[in-house]
Amino acid sequence: MNINDRELLARTLQAEAGNQGYDGMLAAGSVIMNRANATGYGDGMRGVILKPGQFSAWNSRKGPDGNPIYADGEQGQDMANMRASDKAYKAADNLISGTYEDATGGATHYYNPEYSQPEWGQKAGDEWKRIGDHVFGFADAGKKPNPNQAIASDTMRALGKQPNGLLGSAQ
Numbered sequence: 001m002n003i004n005d006r007e008l009l010a011r012t013l014q015a016e017a018g019n020q021g022y023d024g025m026l027a028a029g030s031v032i033m034n035r036a037n038a039t040g041y042g043d044g045m046r047g048v049i050l051k052p053g054q055f056s057a058w059n060s061r062k063g064p065d066g067n068p069i070y071a072d073g074e075q076g077q078d079m080a081n082m083r084a085s086d087k088a089y090k091a092a093d094n095l096i097s098g099t100y101e102d103a104t105g106g107a108t109h110y111y112n113p114e115y116s117q118p119e120w121g122q123k124a125g126d127e128w129k130r131i132g133d134h135v136f137g138f139a140d141a142g143k144k145p146n147p148n149q150a151i152a153s154d155t156m157r158a159l160g161k162q163p164n165g166l167l168g169s170a171q
Contacts, residue, residue: 005046010084010092012049015057018085020132023103025091027131030102031110033095038108045096056116057082105129107136 017028035041042048128135
């Protein structure tokens with residue numbers, strides 16, 4: 001699938017939180033951006049989204065034996081034919097441009113407790129914030145976002161430049 005970053009993000013937001021409206025999609029997208037600014041989740045936004053096993057919508061990937069690799073493929077979707085809504089594109093545009101507020105408090109994980117109770121969520125304790133049907137928090141404290149990233153990003157925005165990754169270069 002050869003699509004640009006905006007389309008990739010919009011489709012992912014639609015698949016992961018399309019039924020949650022703009023605010024829910026923005027919250028899910030905030031997790032993607034928080035992971036892009038942390039270590040161990042993938043290289044940049046695209047790397048985070050496409051890293052195997054990170055987002056349910058992409059979990060339909062199958063192994064050599066033909067069986068789904070992640071979460072039994074239960075929530076995997078046909079991402080090649082996913083159609084993003086106008087709200088998903090709006091959320092994607094705001095996330096990419098950095099013109100949004102992260103209502104998740106810097107969360108790197110989320111899940112919908114009605115559909116799943118992941119072991120990583122239970123191990124993380126009770127510090128989860130509900131936004132719509134999803135809960136947001138940190139499942140691995142060692143990978144919390146770098147606090148200096150927020151300062152650097154705010155400074156770059158004040159200068160009229162777009163932050164790009166961990167203390168990365170401006171566009």
